[in-house]
Amino acid sequence: MKPENLNNFSQKHRGSVEDSTTENNSLSSDSDIEDISSASGDQKRIVQGLRKIIKKNNTKINDLVAKLTIAEIHLASEKEKSNYKDDLIKLTNENKDLSVKQLQRNILDLEKELALSKNQGSIKEKDKETSGLVDCDDQYKKRIAELNALIDKLEGKLEEKSIKLANFNEKSNEYENNLSEKDKQIEKLEYELTESKAKIVKLESTIHEKDEELVEWNRKTQKCEAKIKSYEANINEMNKKLSEFNLGAECCLDKSLVLMNCTATPLIKLVSLPDEKPFAAVFEEIPSAGLWMVIQRRIDGSVSFDPFDNCYSDGFGEIGTEFWLGLEKLHKLTTSRKYELYIELVDFDDVRTFARYDHFVVGSNKENYKLISLGDYSGNAGDALRSKVNCAFETLWWCHPHDDKCNLNGQYYESKVQLYDWNGLWWGSWNMGNRYSLKSCKMLIKPRH
Structure with a gap:
């Protein structure tokens, strides 16, 4: 009612x-x-x-x-x-x-x-x-x-x-x-439900981004797999060439390689580095010092070491004669682990001498491949490379503006020549303080145990 x-x-x-x-x-x-x-x-x-x-x-x-x-x-x-x-x-x-x-x-x-x-x-x-x-x-x-x-x-x-x-x-x-x-x-x-919906939207966005990243990673993986297959094909091809080279290496050692006294037949191996194609390297046995990788050789002047003719960062020459391994490879090798440096020198009187350093490090391209470290010295050639520590690599060698004591990448002379300028193949001051050209030289490295 x-x-x-x-x-x-x-x-x-x-x-x-x-x-x-x-x-x-x-x-x-x-x-x-x-x-x-x-x-x-x-x-x-x-x-x-x-x-x-x-x-x-x-x-x-x-x-x-x-x-x-x-x-x-x-x-x-x-x-x-x-x-x-x-x-x-x-x-x-x-x-x-x-x-x-x-x-x-x-x-x-x-x-x-x-x-x-x-x-x-x-x-x-x-x-x-x-x-x-x-x-x-x-x-x-x-x-x-x-x-x-x-x-x-x-x-x-x-x-x-x-x-x-x-x-x-x-x-x-x-x-x-x-x-x-x-x-x-x-x-x-309702407020918690709204927040949950917002979180779900955010998670869905994150999942979408992760899906896109996964697609990108799959694309990169496929690209890497293609590169790996290409590298494997290149390695197989190089192994084939190396096997052919090793078959004829013994007969041509007297013409293409200069061996150190009492060393065995050189070995050629493939070396792999990050972001680098595998490359062939020469290894030699040094008595009481083990197996070393050759990074530089000068024997007859058959290869020009002029920086206008070759690229020192990439390397040049022939591993059977004269060559330079390359500054980029040296940087990646010496910064990946601790390496020693061994330098063998021979003058035109056939006098042999060496210099050995226990911690050899080369800087990056941004650092102009400067000589970062040498470690301790031993040998009988003299510590001529010590003045180059912290010096950048310029044109063809590590240069010091006020103190020049060596240059192993300079102009090659076929006979004993007294040098009056910096450009030449020389190490320290021999023969009563005079600077004379060298007949041959080698630079080798190996990991330090």
């Missing part, structure tokens, strides 16, 4: 009570005037007292109906907040309707009895009327007591409904608090 309907219902019933009271008052107005004019003073006071009681009861009834109407409106508004309030409002409305109807019926019966008692009297029988008014007064008092009891009962029920309504409001508040807490939990879960 909606609040406006309840309000109309209450107004309708209040109107009926008031109308009935007014009607009874109007119906009895003439008789009351007649009765009052003929009745004694006591009878008048009794009738007036009954009227006051009825009016007072009507006022209480109207107040109760107003309170019930307010309670109905409050319950109707609470019904809008929660669906389960309907049962309580419905129960309250039913009890209220029954109570109001019962109270209205009692009031109507009381008013009818009052009117009937007034009409039954006669002015001629004053004693009987006086006796009847006394009985009527007792009956009214009894009815009034019953009406007051009913009012008290109705007020008790109203108080009980108010307590239930308070409990209901408390439960409703608790329910609303629970709903608020659930809303906060839902909001937190």
Whole structure:
């Protein structure tokens, strides 16, 4: 039942009570005037007292109906907040309707009895009327007591409904608090869900990037595999050529290779370096010193060591005659592990001498392939290369602007020649401090154990 309907219902019933009271008052107005004019003073006071009681009861009834109407409106508004309030409002409305109807019926019966008692009297029988008014007064008092009891009962029920309504409001508040807490939990879960979705998007982006990197790595791997196959083919081809070269090497040693005293037949091996194609290198055995790799040889001047004709960084010449291994290879070899350097020198009087260094290191291209280290010296040729440490490689040798003590890549002379300038094949100052050209020289390296 909606609040406006309840309000109309209450107004309708209040109107009926008031109308009935007014009607009874109007119906009895003439008789009351007649009765009052003929009745004694006591009878008048009794009738007036009954009227006051009825009016007072009507006022209480109207107040109760107003309170019930307010309670109905409050319950109707609470019904809008929660669906389960309907049962309580419905129960309250039913009890209220029954109570109001019962109270209205009692009031109507009381008013009818009052009117009937007034009409039954006669002015001629004053004693009987006086006796009847006394009985009527007792009956009214009894009815009034019953009406007051009913009012008290109705007020008790109203108080009980108010307590239930308070409990209901408390439960409703608790329910609303629970709903608020659930809303906060839902909001937190939605926030976590949003963050999870953002993380998923980020992970998907990372996976996509990794997939692209994997594709790139696969491409590079395929390219490397192709290079490896090419290298393997080159190695096979070089091994084939080396096998052919080794078959005829023994017969041509006297023409193409100059051997050190007491050395065995040179060995030719393939050497691999990072980012370099495998290259063939000559290895020679030095008595009591082990197997060494030849990195430079000068024997007859058959190869030009002029920097305008050859590239010192890449290397040049023929491994069977004169050659220079290359500065880039020397850098990668000597920086990959610790290497020793062995230099053999022969003059035109066939005097042999050597110089040995235990830590030979060549710098990178960015450092102009400078001579970084030589380590400790041993030998009988003299420590002529020591002055070149920390010097850059310029044109054809490590150069020191103020101290020139050797040059093994200079111009080759076919006979003993005294040198007056820097360009020539020489080492230190032999023959009473004079500088003479050398007949041959070798530079060899090996890993230091």
